[in-house]
Structures are given as C-alpha cells and as structure tokens.
Amino acid sequence: MSVADRPSKFSPCSPKIHQIKWDTSLQNPATRKLVNESHAIFLTLQKIATEVKDNALKEQLVKISRRYRSVLSACVENLQNDADSAHDGEIKNEYILQSELFYKLELIWNLCEILFIDIKPGGVILCQLLEWIRLHFTEGDRKMEVVLEQENPWEQQEAWDAVFCFVFQGRTEDARKLLQTHPNSSRDDFSSMDELLRKMPFYQSVTTCSLTEFKLRWHHWQDECVRRLQDGEFAAVDGLEATCKILCGDWEMFQELSELCETWYHLMVSRLLYTDPTVKAHDLFSIAQECTTMFDSVNQMTHLDNTLLAAMEFDLQQVIRECGLYLDSWWFVAHLTDLLHHGGQLDLQQLSYSKNLREFQLIDYASSLMTHQR
Template sequence: MDVDKVPELEIPDKLSTRDGICLAGNFITNSKLSFSAFRNITRQTKDVPSPYANKEDVKVFHLQPNFIFDDPILRTLIGEANGIFVTLQELQKDGNKQDYVKISRTYRSIIRACLEKLQEAVDTSEEYQNFITILYSIECIWHLSEILFIDPIPSNVVTPQLLEWTRFHFPAAERNATDLLLHGRDADESEEYWPSVKGLILQGQIDVARAILQLHSMSESNAFKMAEQILKSMPSYNIYGGLSVQKFRSQWQYWLTDTERKLSTGIFATEPDLEEIIYIIIGNTQTWNKFIKQSQNWYELFPGFLFFTDPACKSFELGTLAQCWINRWANIKDFAHSNFMKHLDKVILYLLESDIHKVLHSIQQIGDNQWFVTHLTDLLYNCGQLELIGENKLTDCEDFRLSLLFDFGSTLMARDSIWLLGINYLEQCGLEGEGAVKTLLSRIPVKNEKQALKVIEIAQGRGYIEVEHEICKIFAKRSMALGRPGNALDWAIRSKDTTYVTSITDFFLEVSFLF
C-alpha cells in the first residue's frame, strides 16, 4: 500500500471550464465533499447576468471515500473492536489497573482473524486483496507499537522483541523449518534446506537452526560439530539473568574473537554453506550485503543484524541505528531514498525513532475510515503514551483523542446498519458528543416502525426526550400520508405535540360528521 501516490479523479463538469468559472468545494461532513461550478464575485465585479445563465446545467457533485466496513467480513471486525473499546472505557472509569498488553493483543487477534477470513475469500472479490494489504499494514504497525510503547522492557533492551516481530511478519523460514523437521534425517536432500537454515539464522532463531543442522547427513563431521559448538556457546542477553550489559558485552566480544579465530583455521572450507552461516553470526559485511540485496523490505533483516552486532542496544538508539541501516540498504539495492520508502516503511521508521506524532499523522492516511488511528490512539492515551505530543501535553493529547473519537463515531452513526456502534464513541466526547448523538439520532433513516422503536428506546435510555418526540412526529405524519389516521394519532400522542394531536383529532371529527 502506497498512500504517497495521490489518486486523481476527474470531475466531468463542463461549466467549470468556462472563462471566469472555477470548481469550488465545501465539506458537508468530515468525510464528504460537495463540488459545483463557482463564479468569484467581488465588489469590483460588474453586476451583469452570467453569460452562461439558463444555457449550461449546474451540477453538484458529492465525493466521499468508500466505507470499507460495509463488507460483511470487515463488519465483524468493527463490531468486535467496538466491544473491546467499550470494555476498556468501563474499566478505566472504574479505576481498575489495566493489562494494556492483553487489550492490545486482543485487538491484534481480531485483526488476524479478519485477515484469515479475507484470505480464504480473496478469490471471490478483487477488492479483498486491497483489504488484506490494509489490514496487514495495520497489524504490522500495531504489533511494533505494542512492543515499543505498550509493553516496554524495563531495561530498554528491545532486540529480542524485535526478532519476535520479524518472525511473525516474515514467517517463510519458520514454515520451511517445520517441513524440514518432519522430513527427518533426509532433510538436507531438499532444495530448501540451506535457504531455510540461513533464513532462521538471519532471524536469530539459533536453536531451531541447530536442530535442523543436526538432521544433515554430515552432522557428525568436524565442520558441523564445530558449528554446533559455536552456535551453542553464543552468549544471549537476558534482562532477568542478573548479568549487566557491560559484562555481557565483554563475554560477547570474547566469543566473537574466538569464533573468528576458529573460522580462520579453514575448518569450514569444505562446507561453504556452513561457513556462510558463521560469517552471518559474526556480522561479516560482505555476507550481510549479499542477503540485503536479496531482501524485499528494509526492516526485514534489521532486527537480525542488531542481534549479531549490537544485541544489547537500547530502544532510544533504534532511530539512529535504523537510519544508518536504511542508508546502507538503499546503497546496496541501488535505490533512491524516495523510490523505496513507501508508507509502511516510513511508519516503521517513525516508530523506531519513537516519534508518535508522525506515526499517528501517517496512519490517518490508511484507507480504513480512521478505524486504526482511533483505536490505537485511544489505547496509547489510556496507557499514558500520548503525553509525548504537543507543548501542553495532557490537554493536546486528550483533545486529539477526542477529535478522533468524535469523527469516527459520527461516521458510524451516518451508516444505516451500524449507527448504534457510533454512540459508544461519541459518548466519550463530553457535551459535544452528547449533542452530536442527539442530532444524529433524529437523522437516522428509519425505514419502518420496528427501527423507529429501537431508536426511541436508545433515546429514552439516555434521556433524549426531544429526539423521541421528533421521531414520533415523523411517523405520525408518515402514517397520515399512508392513510392510517389511527396509527398516526398513536404516534402524535407519543410525540406530545398538542397541535398535531388536535389536527388529527379534527380529521376524525370531520370524517365522523360526513357519516
């Protein structure tokens, strides 16, 4: 998905191409634009009739983005997310201590479930491929946000979590490894054997790679035994292991020097693939450049490179390290910076730079009707991470969250089938949200009396008497137009509109007088 490429839309209005006439647009709602021909008149303009009056048709064009949640599969996502959102607000209101990581993972789980459904049905609709791209980007960004902001490690050492993120979003090596383990002792006969082992190593999955190396027919040779010893003795930093970063780095340097010495003996000369693996784990520049050239995304190998070159790096160092890696990646791939940094690439960089402001600004451009930015912002706000935005930190981040909730709730209430969900978002927006609910409830396109009673029930539950009366008046007039005066009288009485009750009563009296 590349939202940097702005789509062009031609509006077929001939009148706006005439001399002195242009095409002007105005917002009708936060997501709908109205365009029409416009003649700019100032106080210097002569007061004469337009030469195009009564000659050209004046057309009004309404433009708005597609609402992707009208699709039945995506409808389940918005419904389940609404339930999680409501639960979070209720728990916050009660003052209970929250497990924000659990809530974040629940959000991600419903995204993954929706992705699976879309992948199963992708052959039935071309649009589903676009939905898959959107949801994949959302889940990828959300997962990294969870690691860096919602579930931060006390020591700020994030490489193990970044490796987990890479494995999750680039699962090919792990899938191939599963197949190889099922093959048993003849696994090395597969063409995917060495690519799979190297893919696992590049992702820091040392233990799985060792298990597959044990399946090789030459696993008892000196070269394989030496490789096993090197991989097994490789230091691994654990924040709960009681080892300081300085002590770990000292052990790492000793292991690295010892590995380079063993490599220089030429013991791996007869096994070039095994030798390349050792070059990977010592961070050999030439070897890594080879795999960088084969990679598709700049962030695909970045966590693995950190694992073998700076495994104890801190989260605040990621921005600088990522920028250096991007420059290297672009040079090796022979890309201009603007040619490969697409939307998802940029958002991931902003996350690694801990620039939440840019992250939230960027994800508003994802074509998901603001679902993602609204829910992620709300979660980050509730766990205290939005205080990084703005000068007046608390006020700014709260206003930003409320504006997203207001816009998203208003958008949902404009949809016939899911208007009820929008109320839950607007109710978090104070008096402004309450006013919007009152206004929008009375504008819901009610098609029958059953729907009307549902809206009235919602209005009564919130004490919106004016809304109830307005809907009753509408149905009273509708019943009269359909020739059902008795039903109209019932609605009129419920509306508490004495004038309208009187007029309907007079109608009954006139009819009875005729008979």
C-alpha cells in the same frame, strides 16, 4: 427585471440531495466483525482507565493492545479465507488487497506496542523485535518444508537459505535441527557449528543475569565465532562458512544475503542481533536509516516504511499522520490514539492537544461508521 428576478445561471438544476460517503474498507462481513469486536475492547479500556492506576494500568494496557492485535490477525485470516473461496476475480482481488492492508496494520500496531506500551525495564528491546519479525516473516519455514520434501534436500540451495533465514531471526534451535539432517552432520565442522549455535546467548530482562554480565558472555561467544572462522574450521563447506560470518556480524555477508531478509526492518533486527544485542529503543532510528539505504529503498519508501520509521523516531504525531494518509477508514488511528492517550504517551511527547487529538480521531471514526447502510 430586478436582479432578484433574473434566472440563475445554474438553472435548470436537478432537485436532488446528494449523500457524501467516505470510501471505507470496513463494509464487508469480515471487517464489520473487526469493528464490533474492537468496540467491546474500546469500552473495556475506558472502564479500566478510570479504575486502574500506575503499574497495574500498564499491564492492562499491554493486554488490551494484544487483544486489538488478535482481532486484527483474525480479520486478516478471514479475508484470506474469503479470497480463497471467491469465484469472481474482481471480488477475490479486493479481498486480497484488504487482507494485505490489515496485515500491515497489525505490523504497525505490533511495533507501536513494543515501543510505546510494553516497555521493558532498562530499555533493551531486541528480544521483542525478534518476536516481531518471527511473527511476520516465515520464509524460513516455507523453504524448509520445500527442501525436506525433496529426495536429496541438501543438493538444493534453498536448504542453506532456510538455515540463513533461521539464523537471521535468532532461531538457533531450528537452524540446528535442520543442519542435523545434513548427511555430514556428524563431521567435526558441523559439530563445531552446532556448538556455536547452541551456546549463543540471548538477553532476557527477567533473568538474574545483569546487562554487564550478558555483554561479557556475548562478546566471549562472538570472539569464539571469529576465531573458528579465521582458523578455517568451516572452509570446506560454503554454507557453514557463510553461517559463521553471520554469527560474526560480517556486514558484507549481510549485504550478500539481504534478499532473504525481505525488508529493511527485518535486516535491521538481524544486524542488531549480531552487532548490538543490547540496543536501546532510542537508538533504532539511526540504524534503521542505514538499513533503508542498504536496501536502496530511500527513493521508493512507502507509507508503511515511513510509518515504521516515524515510530522508531518516537514521532507519534507523524505515525498518526502517515496512517491517516494511506488508510481509507479511521478505525486504526482512532483506536491506537485512544490506547496511546491512556498510556500517557501523547502527553510524554508534549502534545498539549493530545486529548483533543484523541477526540478528533474518535469523532471522525464514528462519522465514518454512520455512513454504513446497516
């Protein structure tokens, strides 16, 4: 018997064709709607990129980015509604996990929009970061709703925790309104705190106030906070004293109340608000590293944490790599890479293969879509 005539060691084998299919989170009605709506946004972007140039293109890219975030947020809401209406425990849990995933995607996309798309003149970034954490962290509102339902809300620690949450996010008007419900709100120490919160300056690049003028105003305001704290104006009420220490940028008080910030990046933005309100985008990474250490999260960093850190380090290649590692579909990296490519950000990082990178992500995303049954 010749070698060619010998039976294969693998025989007998089943004459079946096996279809290889990626696991993907884009296979239910809520996420398929995301695919369809984002496709229309993608086509609009390709048209705009060929017709609009320079500053007008930048404005359009910001609008496109916000449209992407809008459909992401709608997807999260739809998945949460599906989870609420699901009767099967396993299906309900799947919807919850998917809603958490797309929530994180919107969080990452929002930060990338701030750092790489909606770049403000002068590079001062804090106001945008404040909007970022206000949108994604609403614990202060929840605590306020709970305590105001109580007969004696200020007997609850959560009342002061709500005040701290608002102050951490620069929501001084909300903190003032809540403090005005305190039975001693007309007393001098409460009036003094109300004045400090009311006068707290915020920098807006669109205002006529120059950066130098703002810095002078801000340092003058914080010096006043320090003086009143040292004079003991708030010594009679622990909550007022703690609030003033936050305004003074007291790092020990930030550490003591860090749990109210929930994450290291919330803590980072809150700390910057009271220590360096004119921080530039390129200074974020070193401060972020300090806050991860303070949160003791260095040894348990998640893919989300690593992605946010990579964005703050302006390492887009690592952002894309991290997202590819923990996502089971190419939707996010394909659309984000396309947007960054049209914004010239990949070229700015001297990625000579930026065009090929974009095409690679789009092809993989299209291939994953082709595995869908419908």
